[in-house]
Amino acid sequence: MLAALGASLWGSRSQADPLRLRGDALVDTQAETQSPTGLVVLQGEDKLRPWLGVEGLVWAGSKAGPTGDVLVLALHVREPHGYGEVAVGRFVVATGAIFPVLIDGAEVLGRAPWGSTLEAFGGAPAVPRFGARAYDWLAGARLAQHVATFATVGVSYMQRREDGDVSNEEVGADFAAAPAPWLDLAAKGAYDLTSPGIADGRISATARAAAFRFEVFGSEQSPGRLLPATSLFSVLGDFPSEMIGGTVRWAAAPRLDVLASGAGQLVGAELGMNAWIRSTLRLDEKGKASIGIELRRVDVSLARWTGFRAVGTQPLGRGFRLSSEIEIAVPDDPNGRGIAWPWGLLALAWRSNGWEVAAATEAASTPEYRYEVNALARLSRTLEIR
């Protein structure tokens, strides 16, 4: 990979796509956070040839001493006609019904002229800060077939081990189709082989008509089966969580969008619901200035709360932009943690010639603190080198 990166950097840039680099430095005064102090995130991407690409994303900071990690470092090689692709390095594997996993390994994909696709992957699940591994690995594959130019069906298998013990072993099936220009269908399901039963199933159907878009969705999840089978909490038995609902998007006016969603849920033996409606009004043709509001109600098992959120952004000219966001969450059962949890943010950003500077103040009253005020600042630089 380093050789490819070297070749990529060494080669002539004049005829290639630009080498794209971005650096962000974030400072956040929030006391309780996983973020390191003085976070620096560096990312880059290069495509020296149409068949060769490299990308990376690393970060560094200080958290009781220097810390950092590699989030992505991947080399992609592609057969010029698209019949095959290889990815090597650290990247996310997510295909078919297999849940996304960040791995250090390789993925190979082959396409046949008759519409079949075979993917195979293997490697070790990535461990934060290059921690030690002991016989941790995963491997899997997916076989898919295009049907009549508008549908795809696939089957998959994955096995993952932690310290030599099986932590996940599942088979899955997936389906997607667009039988008409206004209709999309998709479904996928994973079946757990360690504790036999459906681990996760999802279905979605969307239709578009004039200013409306409708979606009907459903899901079934077995939380115990989604946990690694090496966890003690995976052996408690099957109390699936089921949800069925719908979403509608209405372009009510050229600059006004309304999106509403509602779903009924069955969690254990309890019926529940969640619903929200949000609306965005763009104040200019490009939407650079906009305001939005959201109302939300959740009433499921031990989670019962009502929320309101409003956002607004306004360009001020000369590259400056002012943004604000407020939220009030009101739990039904505050349990001594405050009757409402308000949160607000005011941010000012400036952008020009690849530079971005942003600063914000965030204030909140949380279940842990009566009040909390934080400051955030970010400096970003985007570069394209030809």
Place this chain on the structure above:
Amino acid sequence: MSAKRFLGLAIALPLALALAACVSVLGFPRGGTSHPFEHRAHVDKGINCVVCHEGVERAGDTGPLHLPSDAQCRGCHTKPHDEGSCRGCHGEASMREGAGLAREHLRFEHAKHDPVVHGDCVRCHSAVAESRPQTLLPKMATCFGCHEHQESWNSRSCDSCHVDLAAEDTPPAGHLVHDGDWIREHGVRAGSERDLCSSCHSERSCAKCHGVGMVPTLPAKMAFDDVPLAGLHRAGFRSRHALEARADPGLCTTCHSESSCVECHTASNVSPERTTRSPHRVGWVSTGRGGGEHGVQARIDPMSCAGCHGGAGEQLCVGCHSVGGPGGSPHGPGFTSTKAKTHDLPCRLCHGTGS
């Protein structure tokens, strides 16, 4: 004027003004100085496109856009009604900007297409015949009228027309639109078409959320000055994350491992080792049949338990629920497993020979 009529006017006038303001703010078409260029009128008069767009028929993949200058307009319109720039009113800035973006992000040469269509520009730019076109750029479907696309689609080869979809973050506006509640929807959509996703999205866009345990900060925190309504972790998520997790058991597991919950809770002093204050309600654990509420809730949402009691904290459960222990069997009705009871984890914690 009677008081009634005055009152009526007093109500009607602000209402009319408010309505007019709404029409303007909501973006409904209204009269203004800028309007789409009168292509249709020029076409009707039989004026060839290249008279104004001089040299466009020889244009390659780079270079100027060949938009007409004021001097070209005044070549025919010798007595302009205004001394200002023609483009100021005739033609909209957004359309010119769209043409510029297309030049930057698409691989296209007019020089190759002109001989094939024998100079008939309208064959692709059909919108010039409309009185108020939204754009004059041909839709992708127009390209597909001549260019067989199925093979490129199947092999996810977008590079022949799109410069670099993934790096430029310029998803095609006319298809694959991520509309509706896309945060929830994208998982099931991506299942069958992951390689299609990667034609526009780089590895980084997945890893920023799905890089379990490695993500240094929430994407929303990193882009704090960008304030869209959508997003799982927006606004005061930290305050309500426990409620969010309980409302959709299993959802957190999509991105987070139990160790990532334990690490954060330990660092925040929200773990059995760091606090003496129990977050659980009265009756959570009892000595009676069923052991109190904790048994049912643990089956509904085991990830929440694992978030504090995972890893070494599992010993808290083993203490009561190991074989022969006072807590009895924690397995629910119908529980089965292919694991070896006395050998594999986690079974051996309770069923092991030493238990």
